[in-house]
Amino acid sequence: MTADAAIHVQGLEKSYKDLHVLKGVDFDVARGSIFALLGSNGAGKTTVVRILSTLLKPDAGIASIAGFDVTAQAQKVRETVSLTGQFAAVDEVLTGRENLILIAKLRHQKDPGGIADALLARFSLTDAGSRRVGTYSGGMRRRLDIAMSLIGSPSVIFLDEPTTGLDPAARNEVWDAVRELASGGTTVLLTTQYLEEAEQLANQIAILHKGTIIVDGTLAELKQLLPPAKVEYVEKQPSLEDVFFALTGEEDATEHETAGDPEKDAAATGKEGR
Template structure:
């Protein structure tokens, strides 16, 4: 790996006939960080990921991934990345362990069984390893999908809207998995339309709108773009998500009201009447 950014994108353009999806996209992703590409449906997030993963050719501009030009050296790029799409690509007829073993064999790796067992333990799926993937919950299936993507230890992983359609518990499971990946040195480019997801996970956030990056920075930097907020003391009421997670637990494995056993309470909190990126 060179001293260059793990991902470098400059002036990327892509059109489909008269539809201009990307109109000069620029950004960099530093190694070992989580970079969120935030945008609404149709903003061009998936198109950009497909270009960076060599599945689609750009009409203009340049991009390098792990130091390799995506147009000139697509084979080297593919060896350096893993792509997890919007829908889990697991074989539901196979068990979780068999899915992992299959991918390890396709990558011609030694000891595929040991690799599968290590990943099952790493993603808290050991107890479910011998069950068919069809019996997995949405969060478990997505964790298995990400585990399959990590076989071969790719330094860069693309996650294209990984929590679409998941319930609150499953979303938290995926968030925890993504944080662990970055903590272990993996570079993560995450696309999402959920503002809270970008806020929870990303070291840097780029907002893609109408084919261009209209703003790029840390969460703190983006919040500074708005005027200072007026502060008042008001009673904070628990949200429905707070109530749901308090009742079922974050993993859904217990019926406890929370880690401390306490129920949600109403308290005074400082909130802002100004706008913020949420």
């Protein structure tokens, strides 16, 4: 474990009955960085996030957040992290500002109104703050959801496939919000199926395949794993998509974006450790 690691994972294993989802996962995430965990449906991404956020206990291995063990010091970890899932957890009847004030009060923060106003400004939602969230676009809801997750100043935030189902414009809005988080010193662990998302955002990228990390490094380091291809006598550098499919053997990205997720199906039926 490096001294500046915000997240440390070593030998992490997890099974749901006969389904062995994690088979010894290892990685470190530097403080203030954006770490993208890539993998197709069922690869184990969500299971990793659930373990790190103390929602699930590992069968074996070590995981710590800011030096706190996720099993032995679960309460300390919960005070350090925040989790944003695939669907925005906002109340559509309330206004954006009311959503933020509600969460601030639930987390016993001083000056909930001031916190709400500051977050609305930070995520470019001030003009929409007095509107009901039911009138918001998908990107606005996601930005509000991320803003709500920052109440209490967590040092680490987990974004589990945050742009699933969003159109390109809304996805760009969320990307800007994630960059804003990292620029403010927050460590971000992002799980995604969208390779472009990892290319655009991540300082470090790991590919989780069949329960293990098969590659971990910067975008430049991953691209060096494949030789450049020649297209009309000009060298074309490999993309992250080229690297992903070459290493995993997957051929059709759209198949994994639309198919069911066996990992989540197993988690729904095998809830041991929660």
